[in-house]
Amino acid sequence: MTETYLTQPIDEQSARALAEGGLRLSLVDTSDDAAFDEWLRADHRGFLGGRPSDETLRETRDYQRDLRTTGVYDDSIPAAASPVGTANSWIAPLTVPGGAAVGSWAISNVTVAPTHRRRGIARALLGAELRTAHALGVPIAILTVSESVIYGRWGFGPATFASEWRVDTKRVRWAGPATTGTLSFTEPEAYRETGRAVLHAVMASRAGEIEQTPYHADRVIGPLKGNSLADKYRLVRYDSPTGEPEGFVSYVVKDADDFVRHTVDVTYLAAATDEALTALWRYLLELDLVAEVHIDTRGVDEPLHHLVSDVRGARVVGVQDHLWVRILDVPAALGARRYEQDGELTIEVTDDMGFAGGRYRMRVSGGEATVESTTASPDVTLPVASLGSVYLGHDAARHLALAGKLTGDADALDRVFRTAVPPRLSTWF
Ligand SMILES: CC(C)(COP(=O)(O)OP(=O)(O)OC[C@H]1O[C@@H](n2cnc3c(N)ncnc32)[C@H](O)[C@@H]1OP(=O)(O)O)[C@@H](O)C(=O)NCCC(=O)NCCS
Secondary structure, X not given: OHHHHHHOOOOHHHHXXXXXXXXXXXXXXXXXXXXXXXXXXXXXXXXXXXXXXXXXHHHHHHHHOOOEEEEEXXXXXXXOOOOOEEEEEEEEEXXXXXXXXXXXXEEEEEEEOHHHOOOOHHHHHXXXXXXXXXXXXXOEEEEEOOXXXXXXXXXXXXXXXXXXXXXXXXXXXXXXXXXOOEEEEEOHXXXXXXXXXXXXXXXXXXXXXXXXXXXXXXXXXXXXXXXXXXXXXXXXXXXXXXOOEEEEEEEEEEOOOOOOOEEEEEEEEEEOOHHHHHHHHHHHHOXXXXXXXXXEEEOOOOHHHHOEOOHHHEEEEEEEEOEEEEEOOHHHHHHHOOOOOOEEEEEEEEOOOOOOOEEEXXXXXXXXXXXXXXXXXXXXXXXXXXXXXXXXXOOOHHHHHHOOOOEEOHHHHHHHHOOOOOOOOOOOO
């Protein structure tokens, strides 16, 4: 599958639609450094970043060569080598309820030059990604988003939510259990392989997490080239009492006018076990000369309120949509996850793009679902985006019904799909 997704030809429907507007859709040869650099520069510009240095380009090329990389080019611009649209994709193992890892079409770096916005370039790019994934039999597409108003139109629904916290560490004391194991400072170069293995364990342990590519893993273990705060990064590892690496925290201490009131900005807290989680939280909350710990992209069930002496000293300052899921193959996707309640349900899925629409009978027995097409009348009718929203166990059905994004027996759908532990994605891609 890895080779196929890289070499699968460009989607003809999107290529034709763009050609009508004088634009060319093309796969980028990532072994051609000059062409790839132009694509990377356009991507940085699209996300309002600075001009990447040669060092940054070299590093990113090495990390991202194996991704399917698409560009849109306007050949009417004299001597233009820079694409006016970018996207890349790869097949990422997505952890689903029950613990299986489902190869999912991860889409990233979707940008369109402001000179060419709102001419349908993103529509062509997304259509191309979804049709290619579908043609290759990939059952699910996933992405994280800059703005939550964009991707619903292509059948994606918000499937995990993430919380952001500010903790007043002068106000709270540790109220959790005695902590065990060893904490020690380390450096990214020394810890890289271990850190990737810890991340693998973290990702495998929760529905909604994806196996991180080396690029995404290394970015949270330590700063990559061009990070203006690189010299401020700190990395602390947690090892269990028997010496097993089970977690780490990477963070930056921000300058403060008052030397006893610094803020710690956590880049990433990885905990493969409860012991690692409590030890690392305790470490953060008890730092001297620090008054605030800021962390985001945590699950909606982060247990922090129960670990501090003063619940209001640990504030959730935001909760927002994070992973968006687009189901492409209903029987394959529903059959891949496990369920916490047995039962039967007939669902009718509508899909404007034609990939997933149909009426399906689910029979869940022993936590496993068999899914087949049916003509029986549906218990629930929902657009494919709503199915994406409930797929990973998030109990959204009642809210979707309230919003008119699902009709029928929402409670029955919730009972089958929701999980006791909410899904979480703790990284961006
Ligand atoms: C988001 C972005 C890729 C859209 O590209 P685009 O080529 O202008 O989009 P299209 O012309 O194909 O628009 C397709 C549809 O999406 C809508 N749309 C696109 N971007 C939107 C936005 N930011 N907010 C609301 N609607 C948007 C368009 O209005 C259009 O709607 P319609 O089908 O109802 O007419 C582009 O604005 C961009 O590069 N933004 C900055 C980088 C970014 O945020 N990328 C997304 C990363 S997750």
